[in-house]
Each structure stands twice: as structure tokens, then as C-alpha cells.
Amino acid sequence: MLSKIDVQKFNTLIEINSLINSSNQDIHALLTRILDSATRLCGGEASSLLLVDKDAGELYFEVALGSKGQEVKKFTVKMGEGIAGWVAEHNKSIIVNDVINDRRHLKTISKQIDYPSKTMLAVPMRIQGDCIGVIEVLNKKDGKDFVQDDLEWLEIFANQAALAIINIQNIEQARTEIRKLQDELKTGRKFHTLVAKSPLIMEKLEIIDRVAKTDSSVLILGESGVGKELFAEQIHLRSPRSREPFIRVNCAALPEGLLESELFGHVKGAFTSAVSNRQGRFELADRGTIFLDEIGDLPLPLQAKLLRVIQEKTFEKLGSNTSVTVNVRILAATNKDIETQVEKGEFRSDLYYRLNVLPLYIPPLRQRPEDIPDLAAFFLKKFMGDTKKQFDGFSNEAMEAMLSYSWPGNIRELENCVERACVISKNKWIQREDLFLETSSHLPEQDGNRNLKTAINTFKRYFIKKVLEENNWNQTGAARALDIQRTYLSRLIRELDIGLAR
Numbered sequence: 395m396l397s398k399i400d401v402q403k404f405n406t407l408i409e410i411n412s413l414i415n416s417s418n419q420d421i422h423a424l425l426t427r428i429l430d431s432a433t434r435l436c437g438g439e440a441s442s443l444l445l446v447d448k449d450a451g452e453l454y455f456e457v458a459l460g461s462k463g464q465e466v467k468k469f470t471v472k473m474g475e476g477i478a479g480w481v482a483e484h485n486k487s488i489i490v491n492d493v494i495n496d497r498r499h500l501k502t503i504s505k506q507i508d509y510p511s512k513t514m515l516a517v518p519m520r521i522q523g524d525c526i527g528v529i530e531v532l533n534k535k536d537g538k539d540f541v542q543d544d545l546e547w548l549e550i551f552a553n554q555a556a557l558a559i560i561n562i563q564n565i566e567q568a569r570t571e572i573r574k575l576q577d578e579l580k581t582g583r584k585f586h587t588l589v590a591k592s593p594l595i596m597e598k599l600e601i602i603d604r605v606a607k608t609d610s611s612v613l614i615l616g617e618s619g620v621g622k623e624l625f626a627e628q629i630h631l632r633s634p635r636s637r638e639p640f641i642r643v644n645c646a647a648l649p650e651g652l653l654e655s656e657l658f659g660h661v662k663g664a665f666t667s668a669v670s671n672r673q674g675r676f677e678l679a680d681r682g683t684i685f686l687d688e689i690g691d692l693p694l695p696l697q698a699k700l701l702r703v704i705q706e707k708t709f710e711k712l713g714s715n716t717s718v719t720v721n722v723r724i725l726a727a728t729n730k731d732i733e734t735q736v737e738k739g740e741f742r743s744d745l746y747y748r749l750n751v752l753p754l755y756i757p758p759l760r761q762r763p764e765d766i767p768d769l770a771a772f773f774l775k776k777f778m779g780d781t782k783k784q785f786d787g788f789s790n791e792a793m794e795a796m797l798s799y800s801w802p803g804n805i806r807e808l809e810n811c812v813e814r815a816c817v818i819s820k821n822k823w824i825q826r827e828d829l830f831l832e833t834s835s836h837l838p839e840q841d842g843n844r845n846l847k848t849a850i851n852t853f854k855r856y857f858i859k860k861v862l863e864e865n866n867w868n869q870t871g872a873a874r875a876l877d878i879q880r881t882y883l884s885r886l887i888r889e890l891d892i893g894l895a896r
């Protein structure tokens with residue numbers, strides 16, 4: 395028959411199992427929880443969970459509970475040293491009910507924290523048979539001895555803890571793999587082709603040639619979609635660092651905590667899921683260039699850390715107090731009004747001045763229409779490859795429409811526009827209608843109207859009109875092409891106010 399305490403133990407195990415399986419991946423909290431339950435259910439006063447650091451040949455205290463828990467955490471023990479070290483080395487569980495007289499007992503720690511150990515259980519945590527850590531429970535309550543049953547239960551809890559660790563390691567490993575693949579994709583990804591013809595841009599490229607030779611930070615400014623990242627690439631490619639890494643970081647893409655570890659790396663144990671050391675982007679960029687995109691979104695605490703990297707070339711990884719020194723050239727970009735951010739106190743002025751040693755402003759596309767024909771041709775070629783369709787080029791009207799359009803979304807918008815034309819056009823030459831530029835000029839982006847329904851109706855109106863034109867305004871033919879009922883088409887014509895006159 396199960397005793398009341400056994401039922402409690404089973405229930406606790408079930409709870410822990412579901413925690414291990416849950417998506418909440420705070421491993422430190424989970425291990426603390428496991429250790430706490432184990433201690434309580436074995437009737438101990440204090441306990442520790444130590445993890446093996448193979449490289450250092452020692453064990454460190456990941457969790458320590460009891461009145462002196464905090465103090466214990468400062469210590470490490472060598473493999474083979476003390477009872478925990480013995481358990482780790484021999485990969486065996488033990489009960490020691492006369493700790494003081496046990497020759498394995500490490501007197502130094504209990505002396506220094508003034509916590510006498512009398513009785514003790516110590517069991518290994520194993521992953522595939524290997525001991526990865528040790529759980530110790532100290533001082534059975536009421537002066538009693540620990541018994542075999544306690545030990546067996548503790549082994550079960552130690553298994554749970556090992557499972558939780560395997561679980562988090564697998565997740566962490568998968569994340570690292572994904573990051574590596576992403577990095578490979580990015581670094582293996584060739585640099586972009588920069589299409590440039592306008593005097594304005596040629597002038598910028600001349601400046602870049604000169605700037606590239608120096609190690610100064612460059613702040614690249616300009617509206618969204620003007621190609622800031624491509625200019626950053628050019629600075630790197632034309633610099634003496636061109637054979638070294640070019641590392642991109644989007645400062646807006648990650649929350650503060652993750653961004654800090656992404657930029658500066660962390661050491662094992664820095665935070666709860668940090669089960670191994672990790673290099674940050676600054677280290678990866680050593681000897682090369684780092685490109686900090688959307689720098690205006692860098693949280694203030696990280697701005698301070700970045701400032702120090704610029705000034706002293708050093709930083710500390712998360713959870714470490716050893717300084718890392720790097721030789722990295724810093725490029726940054728933003729489409730925000732960073733001066734206003736400085737005025738509002740959202741961006742550190744000292745960092746701004748440091749970054750802004752060489753500001754580089756990339757003008758919007760509407761100020762350099764000379765670039766449009768080459769860019770359009772470049773994107774057309776690219777998307778012909780992607781869509782396996784063939785076009786001879788743009789009709790004169792199409793080119794005129796592109797030249798007179800204001801491109802609020804700059805080159806990114808032009809790229810999207812050509813892609814869309816490539817997908818929908820049935821002509822040999824891309825026609826003005828294929829570009830939907832008239833549409834865009836009434837579109838929400840222009841007048842600040844962001845209403846989706848209006849945008850959809852505008853598109854519908856143009857699209858239906860286009861299909862009607864292709865069918866010589868024959869509604870039956872157009873309805874067939876649109877794959878809708880003729881009656882529905884005439885209703886749409888009425889509702890969308892599509893003029894039937896040519």
C-alpha cells in the first residue's frame with residue numbers, strides 16, 4: 395500500500411514531468427523546483443544541485459537550497475574532491491550517515507559557511523549513462539539517518555533533473571544549429587549587386603571609397619528602402635577588411651535580453667537557458683565589420699555597452715567579468731530621425747556623436763530617377779529567373795509611369811512592383827497596367843489612409859477594369875476569366891463604380 399508520503403512523491407513527479415514537457419523553458423527555475431521537492435520529500439534540511447564542468451574538471455553549484463544556500467554558490471569542487479566530487483567521479487549514489495568522520499568529506503566548505511553536515515544523500519545525474527552533475531541532500535530532519543528508500547527516491551528526482559537538462563540542451567542545440575544555418579545563409583549569401591547610375595549615387599560611392607579606407611564608424615541615414623544595407627556592404631567590400639567577416643545585426647528584431655546575448659555572447663550559466671558558452675556577433679565580426687541595422691531601436695542599456703565597445707574595443711559577455719577585446723569596424727543605419735531621438739533622450743547623445751563621425755545620407759529614389767531604368771531592368775531579370783517567365787522589357791508607357799511615380803517606398807517598392815508585374819503580366823513587354831502604379835498613386839500610403847478595405851477595393855477596381863479591357867468589355871468573357879458569375883461581375887462594376895466607357 396502506498397503511504398501518504400509516497401502519494402505526494404508520485405504527484406510531485408507527475409507535476410515535474412509536465413513542467414519538463416511544457417514550453418516554459420526556465421531551466422533554472424525548473425531545477426530549483428525539482429531540488430526543492432526532492433529535499434522536502436526525502437526529509438532533508440538543505441540541498442545542492444551541482445553540474446559538472448568537464449573542461450574545468452570541476453563541479454559548480456547550479457542550485458543550492460537551505461539557510462546557507464547563497465553562500466555555498468560561490469564554491470566549486472574538483473572532480474573526486476568531497477562527497478559530491480566522489481559521486482561524480484565514481485558515477486555512484488551514496489548514503490553517508492556520519493559525514494564528519496567520512497574521509498571523503500570536504501571540511502573546508504562546511505567550515506567556511508559554518509554549516510555542519512551530519513547526514514547526506516548524494517546521487518549522480520546521468521545523461522546516457524554519463525554523470526553530468528550531482529544532487530546532494532543534507533541533514534535528515536529530527537536527527538534521523540537517511541535510508542535506502544530516500545536514496546531511491548532521490549535517484550528518481552535526479553533522473554528528472556537530468557531529463558530537464560537534456561531537454562533544454564536539445565532545444566538550445568537546435569537553436570544554435572538554426573542560427574548557424576542562418577549565418578551560413580547570410581554570409582554565404584553573396585553581397586548584393588548595387589545598381590547605380592545617377593550622379594547623386596556616384597558621388598556617394600566616391601565618398602564611400604574614401605571612408606572605406608578608415609576604421610571610423612559610419613552612420614548611414616535615409617528613408618526605408620533606399621538601400622542602406624547595400625551601401626554598408628560597399629563600405630566593407632571597399633575596405634582593407636573585405637576578406638574578413640561582414641556581420642549583420644538587426645537591432646529591432648530581438649527583445650533586449652536576447653539582443654544583448656546576440657551581440658556580446660554569454661557564458662554558461664549567465665541566465666537560465668544559457669547551458670553553454672556562446673560567441674556574440676561582435677566576436678564573430680572580429681577583424682571585420684559589424685553592421686548594426688535599425689540602430690535607433692537599440693535599447694538604452696545596450697547603447698551604453700556599445701559606446702564602450704567603440705571607445706575601448708572591449709566588452710564583457712553576459713554573466714562574465716572577463717573583458718573580451720575585439721577589432722571591429724562599426725557601421726550603423728537607421729531610417730528614424732535620430733537627432734529627434736537624441737533630443738527626447740531615447741538615444742544617447744555621446745553614442746550618436748561617436749557613430750556619426752562619418753554620416754552618409756542615402757537620397758530617396760524620387761531624387762535620382764536616373765537609377766530607375768537600370769534598377770527596373772535588374773529586378774525584371776531577377777524575377778524572370780524566379781518565375782521562369784520571359785519578357786522583352788518595359789513598354790515606353792510603363793517606363794514613363796515608373797519615371798514619374800514618386801516611390802514613397804523607394805527601391806524596395808520598385809522591386810515589389812516589378813515582381814508583381816512579372817507575376818501577373820501576360821504580355822511580351824511589361825505594360826503600364828501591369829505595374830499598377832496609377833493604383834498606387836491613389837493608394838493609402840500616399841494620403842496616409844491605411845484602411846485595408848479601401849486598398850482592396852482600389853485594387854479590385856483596377857484589376858476588374860484590366861480584365862474587362864482584355865475582353866473588350868465583354869462581361870461574359872471577363873466573368874469567365876475572373877472565374878466569377880456574370881451577375882456578380884455586373885454587381886461589382888456597379889458597386890465599385892467602374893466606368894464602362896473606354
Ligand SMILES: Nc1ncnc2c1ncn2[C@@H]1O[C@H](COP(=O)(O)OP(=O)(O)O)[C@@H](O)[C@H]1O
Nearest residue numbers: 586587588589618619620621622623624805806
Ligand atoms: N542600388 C541598388 N541596387 C540594387 N538593389 C537595391 C539597391 N538599393 C536597394 N536595393 C534593394 O532594395 C531593397 C531594400 O534595400 P535595403 O538596403 O534593405 O533598404 P533599407 O535598409 O535602406 O531600408 C533590397 O532588396 C535591396 O536589395
Ligand SMILES: [Mg+2]
Nearest residue numbers: 619622623687
Ligand atoms: Mg534595412
